[in-house]
Amino acid sequence: MTAQKQRVRSDAVREPAEKTWSNCLRIGDLVTVSGMTARGADGETVTGREYDQSKVVFGKIRSLLEAAGAAMDDVVKMTIYVTDISNNTEVWKARQEFFDGDFPACTLVEVSALAKPEILVEIEALAVAGCGSAR
Template sequence: MSKKTRVISPNVAEAAPGLWSNCLKVDDTLYLSGLTSRANDGETILGSDEYEQAKVIFGKIKNLVEAGGGKMDDVVTMTIFVTNIKGNQGVWKARKEFFTGDFPACALIEVKGLAKPEILLEIQAQARIGCSA
């Protein structure tokens, strides 16, 4: 029987108890919640455009994947929610700074809004530890 384990990184603030987990590990798969560029203080939003916010978020994904025993090349799928589809070039630019080789399968979805008006994007991901070359 598989066991679900919470993965925590000291570099990524966790939500208040009872809300959600940033990352759960089941066997060799990591499930990452939608992450934003919210700072560890829980209030400040880091980055003023899609590129800057994406860099913060990909950094959080990297921290959580590494805390779960993997590396960025183990990320197999992402869902990216943006409030302005025209900002996607900034997201792709940041993504190239964190991934090499075969990029994760990805969906890009424009939404009306996220938790705060200054949050421009949110990224959810899954990783399979040890699947990269």
């Protein structure tokens, strides 16, 4: 039987405009989360440096994963985009507050800009529901 694609929503994460992208999809046990930024429910970017924004982003990822029936410990791969790589330790500091045990595979790259000038961090995640040790 072929796994069905299911769009996942969370009240904690603002949905994008119709016909643009999905924040989160679940296909069988695979859960993919689009690049999340520190935009709040009102669409405004949460102010702060990389640490503050990363905490907001990881919180949004956790909310989407939980809505999909997965957990942060199920994340197997992340891609992190930052506008200033010299502040990467701020992202790692926030990440340590959301992950335990074996951390996911991860790529961190510096980009010249994100969607808005005040956005400093964008993170996408790939998870396999039920694979983490917390289960």
